[in-house]
Amino acid sequence: MHTTVASSPGKVLLAGGYLVLDQHYQGLVVGASARFYCAVTTFKPDDKTHFADNTFPIVVQSPQFESAEWAYTLSYLPELKIWKLSENTALRNPFVEIVLFYTFNLLEYTLGHEMFVQRWNNAGLKIKVFGDNDFYSQQERLSERGLPNTTQSLQSLPRFLPTGTTLSKVHKTGLGSSATLVTSLVAALFTHFGFSQTLTRQPEATGSSLSVDFLAWVHNMAQFCHCLAQGKIGSGFDVSAAVYGSHLYRRFNPAVLEPILPSEFTLTKLPTLDLPHLHSTLSPDHAGWDHTKQPAALPPGFRLMLADVDAGSHTPSMVSKVLAWRKTHPSAAQQLWDALGNLNHGLASLFQELTQEAHLHKDAYQQALDQFTQLPTHQWANVCNTEPTLQDSPIVDIAQRFVKVASTFATIRQYLRDMGDQSHVPIEPIRQTELLDRCMQVAGVVMAGVPGAGGYDAIFCVILGDASAKQVESVWNEWKDMNVSPLLVEESKGGVRLEDPDQILTGN
Structure with missing residues (x-):
């Protein structure tokens, strides 16, 4: 089985609250050491009959939560030249399904239909998403163990500890888990399907093994998907931190996304896609992506x-x-x-x-x-x-x-x-x-x-x-x-990155 793991840091906005929503002002955001991880694994299902008509199964799991598994079917609609995503469970996760739908359609458009299908290799995908403990309040977990609220107690907890509750009821700590989920999932899917091979390779970003072009594509796709899942165009500093880590951020003009954002998104009524327009809008070459990200970090010591x-x-x-x-x-x-x-x-x-x-x-x-x-x-x-x-x-x-x-x-x-x-x-x-x-x-x-x-x-x-x-x-x-x-959070070194699956998935 082939597995790709990508991770993204959480965020702490030290300065720029409220102002960061306005393009005239900047926000000082620090990437957090707490990271969210997405592992994409190719697997061979027992039933292979669905491959005849370009139909593939996708299973998404979030092991830290109760009742957190989503099953999808990706199938090609030749008359529309798009891939349809169907959900096989009643529980919705818009952040996941929007990333899957738009990313797969963009990949198919970029790679070409034949190459895209070939990359599936007559197999399905299993996707696991999980975050470091600091994304969720651990006070109840510590209380259950009779431990005080101290860093020493937190350090004694197992990594990726189950929350003991559902995703809708969990107490989050405000580190931007949805932005890091979207960013790491986009990066993992792009990498797994070889999207980077279609790009003109620019010099690698400072402190990253990923190219400048690749990071820009991840940023733009993640901003689009996150905005759509939230139902609004936010400032985007949380996604930017998930991609680039600490920096001084000035937001992009929301007008760049407005033409491609559907009025609503549901899997039962998928939006009509203009793939050339989607591709050109999300391309880093589009002039509408006028955000800035000046290097910034806490000084030594x-x-x-x-x-x-x-x-x-x-x-x-x-x-x-x-x-x-x-x-x-x-x-x-x-x-x-x-x-x-x-x-x-x-x-x-x-x-x-x-x-x-x-x-x-x-x-x-x-x-x-x-x-x-x-x-x-x-x-x-x-x-x-x-x-x-x-x-x-x-x-x-x-x-x-x-x-x-x-x-x-x-x-x-x-x-x-x-x-x-x-x-x-x-x-x-x-x-x-x-x-x-x-x-x-x-x-x-x-x-x-x-x-x-x-x-x-x-x-x-x-x-x-x-x-x-x-x-x-x-x-x-x-x-x-x-x-x-x-919390155990400190400043992160760098933004989105690829991880060694053996180190991350052991015990998960």
């Missing part, structure tokens, strides 16, 4: 920490209310958006500058890092003026940038609270503010905030050093007002 907060917010509702306020108060909103946009871009620039300094002046950078690890940020500016070791160039420039990172993000937080107050949306609720302010009192904590659209779902900290991490976790463990559970 900076570490991301994330916690699951067991309270919950409804993000679409929050977003709609903020956008409604922006529409009715355009002048005030514009001032706030512009100020936040400048701060978000400035934060990303500071990260880039510190990364460069770490390489150009390694010893000086380490001295500043060591000094600030021992102090809370409210003391950083004073120590820059009084500590002799921070007065010598180039250490002084590096130290000032550390201070500016902390002050810039503190201002971002304040403006987001202002946005919440004016729109009557709990972007940073008072209970979160109290917890975040307490985290900021810990030595070596550079930033503490609510990711993405905010609310009660999660918090993040960016810290310096292991000692800071331990103190932050102690704050979380001792916090009484909310149930705060740490």
Whole structure:
């Protein structure tokens, strides 16, 4: 049996909540170490009679959930020159079925009918989808084992632990599981059927074994499928992070997708396909794909920490209310958006500058890092003026940038609270503010905030050093007002990638 496994990272939007929906502004997104995996395996069914008329079985399984198996039949309709996807189970999964339907039709159009059928090799497909534990709250799993909510407890859990519930009832942690599912499934199918062999190979993307062209096709197809499955064209930063990892993202113009998005999608009433138009629209050569992705990452020595907060917010509702306020108060909103946009871009620039300094002046950078690890940020500016070791160039420039990172993000937080107050949306609720302010009192904590659209779902900290991490976790463990559970998430290295099936599928 031939097996292909692709994985994609989750996401944490550090800066750019709400603004990232507008093409005029950027969002700083960090790829998460938690990954979603899709394994595509060719298998020989017992019943081969259906191969005579170009009909193939597909079985999709999600072993971490109860009642999570979907059976499909892919069959060719010569009169329409498209492949029809029929569902053999009552339980729908639009994210899976939309990817399968559009990806197979695009593959057939690109490879040609004869080559596409040949790639099936008179066989069916078994697809397994599963995510790292951090995509789902593990608080109940820990409680069942009599374990406290600590990173040590989480590390003791088996990988890809079953959730004990159905997909519709699981408590997610906001890392973008649907975007990573769609992205990894598109990448796995493209690879399994040899789509990359049809592309003009460009230099490989930095830190990836996949070509620039291939990644762009995966990105565009995943954005299209994810938008259709969600029923709307979102900002796309979650899919972009699943493809490329950490970066500074500016969204694409939604007009590029509108002509090919059907008004609705169901397997009982499949949309009419114009395959040449679909292919040309999703091609990276299409001028409508005007998004940008500038390289960005946490500077050396900076570490991301994330916690699951067991309270919950409804993000679409929050977003709609903020956008409604922006529409009715355009002048005030514009001032706030512009100020936040400048701060978000400035934060990303500071990260880039510190990364460069770490390489150009390694010893000086380490001295500043060591000094600030021992102090809370409210003391950083004073120590820059009084500590002799921070007065010598180039250490002084590096130290000032550390201070500016902390002050810039503190201002971002304040403006987001202002946005919440004016729109009557709990972007940073008072209970979160109290917890975040307490985290900021810990030595070596550079930033503490609510990711993405905010609310009660999660918090993040960016810290310096292991000692800071331990103190932050102690704050979380001792916090009484909310149930705060740490996640194992750190910043990911790279985006979508191909995996060794033997390493990933053992025991799954």
